[in-house]
Amino acid sequence: xxxxxxxxxxxxxxxxxxxxxPPETAPLLRLDDFLPHRxxxxxxxxxxxxxxxxGRYGIxxxxxxxxVTLGQNGVMTGKAVGAQTHMHKTKVSRAVAQxxxxxxxxxxxxxxxxxxxxxxxxxxxxxxxxxxxxxxLAFMDRLAEVxxxxxxxxxxxxxxxLTERSAELVGEVERGAI
Numbered sequence: 001x002x003x004x005x006x007x008x009x010x011x012x013x014x015x016x017x018x019x020x021x022p023p024e025t026a027p028l029l030r031l032d033d034f035l036p037h038r039x040x041x042x043x044x045x046x047x048x049x050x051x052x053x054x055g056r057y058g059i060x061x062x063x064x065x066x067x068v069t070l071g072q073n074g075v076m077t078g079k080a081v082g083a084q085t086h087m088h089k090t091k092v093s094r095a096v097a098q099x100x101x102x103x104x105x106x107x108x109x110x111x112x113x114x115x116x117x118x119x120x121x122x123x124x125x126x127x128x129x130x131x132x133x134x135x136x137l138a139f140m141d142r143l144a145e146v147x148x149x150x151x152x153x154x155x156x157x158x159x160x161x162l163t164e165r166s167a168e169l170v171g172e173v174e175r176g177a178i
Contacts, residue, residue, distance in 0.1 A: 039162070046143065047061055049139070049143075050064075050136070050139055053132065053135045053136055053139050054067075054132055054136070057128055057132065058102075059098070059099070060095075062087060062091050062092070062094065062095035063095045063098050063099055064132075065081075065085040065087060065095070066081055066085070066092065066095045066096055066099060066105070066119075067099060067104065067105075067121070067125060067128065067129055067132075068129065068132075068133075068136075069081050069084055069085055070105065070119055070120060070121045070125070070129075071121055071125075071126065071129035071130075071133070074120065075118050075119070075120045076118070076119055076120075077110070077116045077117065077118060077119065078092045078093060078096055078116065078117065078119060079116060081096075081119065096119060099125065103122055103124055103125075104121065104122055104124055104125035104128055105119055105120070105121060105122060105125055106119070106120050106121075106122050106125075107119055108120070
């Protein structure tokens, strides 16, 4: 069967090797060269490593983001936390509930809009934030040490521009332009 060979060779080779057979034509897209994939892998690996810093406090990524955002900004609404961290409102809500249960975050009703609350760190939450911040900064320094000091401003600009462009593309997708 003419097409059967390519279907059979699309997985591992039968001789025990885990390498796939080479494609008969050049691939249209190579995942290892695809910037969105590379950024996703980088993000995943950084998150896994950073978990060692805040994981000892029994919090996960969403809780970490809420804790640090409130530590940085003080009083905020859940909606504002979500906007700043780019987290969906349900993820923010679950993270806040977990932190509130552990008495790290306090919630106060917004009298002007009873549908939302003001969030702030409790003294215990502030203490965790202040204990975690130096370790998180040390982690960031270790991560960034592979980028030469002279290259860091260009790297920071590139990350900022990629972040801004990604936000623009999200907007275009939501408007149906893409």
